Amino acid sequence: IGTWGKGLIKFHPKTHQKKYLYHFPNRINSLSSNKIVKVFVDSKGIIWVGTFGGGLNKIINTENSQIKIFNKNIYPENFLKIGSYSEAISLLLQNKNQSENYSEYTCTESFKQKLQDTLDSTEIALDNALNEITHQFEPKMYSELINAYKLLGKAHLAMDQLQMNFISHIHTSAFNVLKENLDQIATDQKLLFEQMCESLSSENLTNCLTQLCKSFWKILVNFHQVKLFHQNYKLYKSQEDQASSNDQCSDSAFNDDYIQEKLKKGQLRIWSDIQAKVTIFITTTKLFQLKYE
Secondary structure (H helix, E strand, C coil): CCCCCEEEEEEECCCCCEEEEEECCCCCCCCCCCEEEEEEEECCCCCCEEEECCEEEEEEEEEEEEEEEEEEECHHHHHCCCCHHHHHHHHHHHHHHHHHHHHHHHHHHHHHHHHHEEEEHHHHHHHHHHHHHHCCCCHHHHHHHHHHHHHHHHHHHHHHHHHHHHHHHHHHHHHHHHHCCCCCCCCCCCHHHHHHHCCCCCHHHHHHHHHHHHHHHHHHHHHHHHHHHHHHHHHHHHHHHCCCCCCCCCCHHHHHHHHHHHHHHHHHHHHHHHHHHHHHHHHCHHHHHCCCC
């Protein structure tokens, strides 16, 4: 039942139960407008809803009685805002494939170029989000990222990039901790890690080492969570996620020989780099010469 201003009502004539569907500005999968002009059910049971000012909506009744709403007014950047990375990539690839059907028309060249530019910028957004995993692991966001990279055919490249991000985070964290504990240092002066260690005052050594170890520990925890995710990724997925159509990727997107080998070598590399940083700190600052009670 369509209404003018109150969205759509799904009414069950036998039970008299009602379910209301509204437009929510911050939700992608909601009605594009609460003002309903026309409701039509086609031969496949798909409900088409015409709205005033919001275009056409497509509603599909799923087997578990849940309703998914697809608007025509959807954009990749809107999916990115809510962390639906795989939806954004799927939408772009779908439009890219469809544009190939009209490659003989020169008027589509500018559209295809803009589409490719949007895809490139979306991949940059994926890379930035992947880097955030080294700071704070979040299973739902990580699953979305892996799905998105799989759609792009870059799941293995993503693992390579993620390992590089972790290693880079180690060096950046070490530099920031030492910089915070240096009494005086010119803002434009570039020092090596060893030089920064030598510049520390003896009063700041133990505090600096404590902060350094805490920072490294957070990195290790985040990497360990990534490793556990790939080993037990099905445990991270709710029943709703498993039933959703977004789960387009095979198990190999999350757990294959290459990924497991990469995680194994990455763990050794990360631990080795952390040990090297701590060793340099202890030997360069001569912390081992200090007496402790």
